[in-house]
Amino acid sequence: MKVNYAGTVSLSTLDWRGKTAVTVFFRGCPLRCPYCQNHSYLEEPDLKELGFVQEQIKKSGSFVSVVVFSGGEPLMQAAIVPLAEFAKGLGLSVGIHSNGYYPERAAELVEKGLVDKFFIDVKAPPNDPELYGKVVGWGEYEAVRKSPEEIAAAVAKTIEVADSSASGLELRTTLIRDLIGSKEEVARIAAWISENVKNREVSYVLQQGISEHSMQEKLRKIPFLNREEMLELGKVAKQFLENVRIRTTEEGEEKV
Numbered sequence: 047m048k049v050n051y052a053g054t055v056s057l058s059t060l061d062w063r064g065k066t067a068v069t070v071f072f073r074g075c076p077l078r079c080p081y082c083q084n085h086s087y088l089e090e091p092d093l094k095e096l097g098f099v100q101e102q103i104k105k106s107g108s109f110v111s112v113v114v115f116s117g118g119e120p121l122m123q124a125a126i127v128p129l130a131e132f133a134k135g136l137g138l139s140v141g142i143h144s145n146g147y148y149p150e151r152a153a154e155l156v157e158k159g160l161v162d163k164f165f166i167d168v169k170a171p172p173n174d175p176e177l178y179g180k181v182v183g184w185g186e187y188e189a190v191r192k193s194p195e196e197i198a199a200a201v202a203k204t205i206e207v208a209d210s211s212a213s214g215l216e217l218r219t220t221l222i223r224d225l226i227g228s229k230e231e232v233a234r235i236a237a238w239i240s241e242n243v244k245n246r247e248v249s250y251v252l253q254q255g256i257s258e259h260s261m262q263e264k265l266r267k268i269p270f271l272n273r274e275e276m277l278e279l280g281k282v283a284k285q286f287l288e289n290v291r292i293r294t295t296e297e298g299e300e301k302v
């Protein structure tokens with residue numbers, strides 16, 4: 047089996063709060079968020095043997111307690127299943143960063159007991175497909191094939207799968223001025239989470255999108271939301287949810 051592979055960070059403290067991780071990045075993604083920072087992973091494939099990627103995990107295995115699969119979109123590839131099995135076999139906990147597009151694969155991993163924590167993007171209110179489509183590049187990039195309604199429904203389903211499992215859950219929204227991140231939009235996302243997620247331990251993280259490395263050129267000149275603006279937005283989310291954090295370049299991660 048092959049893996050469309052982007053690289054490994056052998057020691058990361060940023061990808062799973064409170065844990066030291068080996069993080070494996072996959073290439074490929076069915077979405078094209080205009081602000082994507084990892085757009086170099088999206089087009090050109092680089093296929094590696096499964097054993098090669100397992101070896102990268104094993105090399106870090108004795109220095110870390112968890113493996114995080116990130117991307118790109120890790121659930122896009124069937125190889126995520128044997129890789130998660132391999133990591134579990136090494137005694138590592140498994141975290142999955144996902145855009146929520148593949149609920150069936152999330153369910154397969156859950157059924158096999160292979161995920162300890164999901165980190166899922168909620169890029170816009172899932173009950174507003176039109177806005178969701180805009181934020182994931184629908185209509186602008188041919189690579190985005192499913193309709194906004196299908197994408198938003200898939201995200202809601204993936205969150206339901208994660209929420210119904212015993213895995214931990216972090217939901218996250220990347221905020222970009224003039225694209226997504228008004229107070230009203232943050233309030234609608236947080237209200238949706240509050241109404242639809244049963245897990246009261248869920249954490250909701252507002253991430254400061256850094257527009258200068260965006261896939262879409264016209265976004266690169268837009269000033270990013272500063273820490274004070276992020277904090278204000280965090281307070282809006284806090285009206286609906288207990289466990290809210292902001293992540294900024296100025297102060298790293300802070301609880302609101």
Ligand code: SF4
Nearest residue numbers: 075077079082118145
């Ligand atoms: S979901 Fe969006 S931000 Fe994430 S890798 Fe895909 S295009 Fe980039």
